[in-house]
Amino acid sequence: MxxxxxxxxxxxxxxxxxxxxxxxDSQPGAGGAxxxxxxxxxxxxxxxxxxxxxxRPRTLELLEAIADEVIELHGDRLxxxxxxxxxxFARIDGRRVVVVGQQKGAxxxxxxxxNFGMPHPEGxxxxxxxxxxxxxxxxxxxxxxxxxxxxPGPESEERGIAEAIARSIGMMTRxxxxxxxxxxxxxxxxxxxxxxxxxxxxxxENAVYSVISPEGCxxxxxxxxxxxxxxxxxxxxxxxxxxALGVVDIVVPEPGEGAHADHAETGRRLRxxxxxxxxxxxxxxxxxxxxxxxxxxxxxxxxxxxxxxxVAPPERPGxxxxxxxxxxxxxxxxxxxxxxxxxxxxxxxxxxV
Amino acid sequence: MPIKLPSFRGRRDxxxxxxxxKCPSCEEMLFNKQLDKxxxxxxxxxxxxxxxxxxxxxxxxxxxxxEEHDAGLQSVDPLGFVDQKPYPDRVAAAQTATGMRDAAVWxxxxxxxHAVAICVMDFGFMGGSMGAVVGEKVARAAxxxxxxxxxxxxxxxxxxxxxxxxTLALMQLAKTIGALERLRDARVPYLxxxxxxxxxxxxxxxxxxxxxxxxxxxxxxxxxxxxxSAGTIAQELPPGFQRSEFxxxxxxxxxxxxxxxxxxxxALLLRYLVPASxxxxxxxxxxxxxxxxxxxxxxxxxxxxxxxxxx
Numbered sequence: 095m096x097x098x099x100x101x102x103x104x105x106x107x108x109x110x111x112x113x114x115x116x117x118x119d120s121q122p123g124a125g126g127a128x129x130x131x132x133x134x135x136x137x138x139x140x141x142x143x144x145x146x147x148x149x150r151p152r153t154l155e156l157l158e159a160i161a162d163e164v165i166e167l168h169g170d171r172l173x174x175x176x177x178x179x180x181x182x183f184a185r186i187d188g189r190r191v192v193v194v195g196q197q198k199g200a201x202x203x204x205x206x207x208x209n210f211g212m213p214h215p216e217g218x219x220x221x222x223x224x225x226x227x228x229x230x231x232x233x234x235x236x237x238x239x240x241x242x243x244x245x246p247g248p249e250s251e252e253r254g255i256a257e258a259i260a261r262s263i264g265m266m267t268r269x270x271x272x273x274x275x276x277x278x279x280x281x282x283x284x285x286x287x288x289x290x291x292x293x294x295x296x297x298x299e300n301a302v303y304s305v306i307s308p309e310g311c312x313x314x315x316x317x318x319x320x321x322x323x324x325x326x327x328x329x330x331x332x333x334x335x336x337x338a339l340g341v342v343d344i345v346v347p348e349p350g351e352g353a354h355a356d357h358a359e360t361g362r363r364l365r366x367x368x369x370x371x372x373x374x375x376x377x378x379x380x381x382x383x384x385x386x387x388x389x390x391x392x393x394x395x396x397x398x399x400x401x402x403x404x405v406a407p408p409e410r411p412g413x414x415x416x417x418x419x420x421x422x423x424x425x426x427x428x429x430x431x432x433x434x435x436x437x438x439x440x441x442x443x444x445x446x447v
Numbered sequence: 448m449p450i451k452l453p454s455f456r457g458r459r460d461x462x463x464x465x466x467x468x469k470c471p472s473c474e475e476m477l478f479n480k481q482l483d484k485x486x487x488x489x490x491x492x493x494x495x496x497x498x499x500x501x502x503x504x505x506x507x508x509x510x511x512x513x514e515e516h517d518a519g520l521q522s523v524d525p526l527g528f529v530d531q532k533p534y535p536d537r538v539a540a541a542q543t544a545t546g547m548r549d550a551a552v553w554x555x556x557x558x559x560x561h562a563v564a565i566c567v568m569d570f571g572f573m574g575g576s577m578g579a580v581v582g583e584k585v586a587r588a589a590x591x592x593x594x595x596x597x598x599x600x601x602x603x604x605x606x607x608x609x610x611x612x613x614t615l616a617l618m619q620l621a622k623t624i625g626a627l628e629r630l631r632d633a634r635v636p637y638l639x640x641x642x643x644x645x646x647x648x649x650x651x652x653x654x655x656x657x658x659x660x661x662x663x664x665x666x667x668x669x670x671x672x673x674x675x676s677a678g679t680i681a682q683e684l685p686p687g688f689q690r691s692e693f694x695x696x697x698x699x700x701x702x703x704x705x706x707x708x709x710x711x712x713x714a715l716l717l718r719y720l721v722p723a724s725x726x727x728x729x730x731x732x733x734x735x736x737x738x739x740x741x742x743x744x745x746x747x748x749x750x751x752x753x754x755x756x757x758x
Contacts, residue, residue, distance in 0.1 A: 246671030248685055252697050256651035256670040260624055264656065267625035268632070283608075283617060284651045284670075291621050305608050305617040305648070315530035315610065329613045330526050339525065341614045388625050392586065394618040395579025396525040399517070400548070 139323040141332050142308060144300040145279045146242075149354035151361070152211075153180050153195025153238040156278060159361020160368070161186050164193070167224055173253065176217030177208045178245075179289075181224040186236070187369045192228035194221045194289050195238030198279075212245040215258035218288050222262050225269060234272040234372050237289045243307060244285030259288040266291035267391065270384060272375035274368055277301040277333070277342065278353075293387050294371045297333035297342040298360070300352050304331040340394060344371075470494050486706045495663050495706055497643055499545070500552045500569035503602055507710050508556035508565060515554040517587055520580045522549055526613050534611040541572045549580035550605065553588040558600065559714030561721060564592040567602040570644070575605035577649050578612040582619025585653055589626035589637075598636040598717055599627075603654040607647020607672075620652040627656055636720035638713060641668050641691070641700070655699065659716055661709070662691035662700045 144150070157164050166182040169175040181194045198211030205211075221237075228235045244255050266273060266289070275292030281303030297303065304311075304326075311325035312318060336342040346367050349359040375383065468477050473492035482489075486506060487496040498506065504513050521538075528534040542548060550573060553566035566588040568575045585601060592599035608616040630637055639657025641650070643666035651670055654660075662668060669689030687693050694700040704712045 244670070248688060251669055251671070251689060251693075254655075254697070254699050257655045257699055259651045259670075260620075260653075260655050263621055263652070264624045264628045267621060268628045281614075284620060284648055287617055287620055303614050305613055306610055311610050325530070328526065328528050328530060329610070331613070336614060339613070339615060341618060388629075391618060391621040391625055394622065395582055395612070395615045396523045397579045397583055398521050398523055400519040400521045 135323045135327045138327045138332060141300050142302055142323075142326050144352045144354075145302045147352065147354045148200065150240075150279050151353055151357040152197050152200075152240055153193070153278070154197055155357050156238060156361050156364065157184055157193060157195075159358050160184075160365045161193075162188075168220075170216040170219035170223055172219055173216045176214050176220060178211050178213040178241075179217030179221055181220055183233070184236075186372070187365060189369065189372055190233055191372070192224055192233045192235045193238070194224055194235065195278075196241040196286075196289070198240060209245060211241055212243060213241065213285060214245050214250050215253040215255045218244075218255075218258035218262045221289050222258075222265050225262075225265060229269050229271050232271065234274070234375065235269065235292075236368060236372075237273070237275045237292065239275060239277045239281050239286045239290045240279035240301075241282045241285045242280050243282040244288070256284075259284045262288040263291055267388060268384060270380045272372065272378070272383060273387070274371050274375070276364065276368070277303050277336075282307060291387070291391065293375050293383060293390070294344065295342050296344045296346060296364075296367055296371070297336060298346055298353055298364070299333055299348045301333045302326075302331040303333070303336045303341060304329050468496070488706050493664065493705075495643060495665065497570050497604060499571055500547065500567045503567045503569075503642075504552070504556070504565070506706070507567075507600070507602070507713065508558055508563075509560065512557040513554050513565075514556065515552060516591070517553065517584060518548065520549065520583055522578050522580050522612070524611075525579075525615055526611070528611040528613070530611075537573065537611065545569060545571045547572050549578070549584075550575045551577075551581040551584045553584045555591070555595075555597070558717065559710070561714070561717045562595070562597045563600050563717070564588045564595070564597055565600045565602075568604045568649075570604040570606075573609065575603075575649070576607060576609035576616075577605055577619050577652075578609035578616050579619065581605075581609075582616075582622045585619075585623045586626040589623070589630050592635055592637070593626075593630050593633055596633070596635055598638065598721055599630060600638045600640065600713065601653055601657075602640040602642060603645040603649050604642045605645060605647070605649040605654075607649055617648065620648050623653045624656065627653055631658075636717070638716060638720075640709065640713075641694075642666050644668065646670070646672060646689075658720065659702070660700045661702050661704050661712065662694060663706055663709070664691055664703055666691045668694050668700075 151159070161184040163185040164182060165184070166180055178196060179194070180197045182192070184191055184193045196211050196213060197208055199205030199208045225235055244250065244259060273292040275290045275295045277286070277290065277295065277297040279298075279301055280286070281290065281301060283305055286303065308322040308326035308329065308331070309319045311329060312321035316324065330336070330339065333342060333345045337345050344367060346363050349356040349363070353360040378386070466479055468479055468482060469475070470477055470489040470492060472494035473489060475489060475491045477489060482496065487498055487502070488494065489496070524534045526534075547569060551566055551568045553564070556563055556565050558565070566585050568581065588601070589599055608619065610616070627637060637656070637658050639654050639660050641654050641660065641662040643663065645654045645666065645668045647670065650668060667689055668691060691700060691703045695703050702712060
């Protein structure tokens, strides 16, 4: 388990070493990213690597740059304290707020302690507990999202990771206080959305947000994880693309070659935007605020309303068609037998969400 | 050039898939017509086969009472998503194969006489994946339940969020949960039925949030796919992991119900969850032997007046 992550962490750090050829270049895409910046696939993959960069500022590092004061709170009061999620109070430019964020480690030891930033249910329950405090004491909430995905192991399932995520999303949809969500690194699926429901969603320039990890998507749709850069491109997971889709409202540019290069400057730019948003949201009456938040998510997702009658039921092949298909496939433009994959009992298509 | 003769001998396990089904659990060969009669539950081992949305509705709601809403909702391709096949082609293929527009159907119906809003999913349509259409249908069903103050029933069967719609599919979690939270505030009951499989973003949104959660036996229910778990954590998974009984044991499912009992169980629960104020238009007067609703109603002044009016 650890080996796997160490490799990935090295890749993340190595892919953007000055020469662009770290020890992790054996992975497809990582080295190619630096080689050809005009290739859109490589450009997207380069951003994914930046979002995963080991030196990228996490919640606590960003808070150090943004906040004048931080008081971290611990424990979900139900099971334990999850180090992959940090939560507490902070003062940003004189404004007292509640902060919640995911925290990856800066090195292997810290990553093991923080479970590589993958929260267990108790992490989300801690977040909920602290957000409830925010509502009760009239403090706005600022969240920092940086997560590969919620922890997918048996302990996580036993303690109800899906329930914790769903409840956390539910609490955020109705929380009677302003919420500013910031995607700072990896926005990995349900594990990210659990703390990313906000009145305003901000993303750093090189952050990514997706419904499934590009590796997972490639493994399912391309049947090989090597196609992860293709999946990353197809899913339009960069901050700019997410802003175009309306999932993200504001994209904050990063200094130099990325946020990892200058934590203080990244924090300064973020603080400006967060403070402006907090002030604007503070003016809105709470009923309107919650209603507008509900509408924001209610309106996301594209569909059309067709007026034509429902799709015709599939034509069932008769005996003659079946015989023709069996004896000499391809000779007649025959009625296709239902493809085996479409059967009712194909193995379940599983997704990491 | 040799002439390739058609092979007359099929593979040993070949069988006409529209006539026979092999039970994946006990390997019994089952005649489809027979299987349909027993609600697609294997008579020899009790394996629950997946049901289409239509079959599920036939099983649950009173005959002829279902009225579909928003049948015309259809996916568009917001990302221009192409993997090995463009997304619109995949949707079109699924539509031809299933005769449905998307992976969910919602409408109003009566369940043992109770007016309900019901939404059922069909795993046959792209793995029951949740895109904007499924999310919209669940949200509209919930909003209708809220407005009409009738209970909401959702039957889930899904692999999770639809990757081809990217984060917009992910946002359906917030959309559906937001609608359910309003239902909860208004004290309108919501029953969630989880069937094989209910995983990923569907499990982590509306499926897990029922006031009462029911599951069919041995259904696969979980957050992360087994492949994801195995690939990420290289850890032995316990036996029965992510099955209905596992969820029951760990406290996330109230009842594991055999398919033949499902309708009765839902009806029984509705009698407890539908307060007198919600069921004013109920028509099952006088036939039930047990009438807990009337008993409850009789305890409140308003209920006493209502009973008196009826008498």
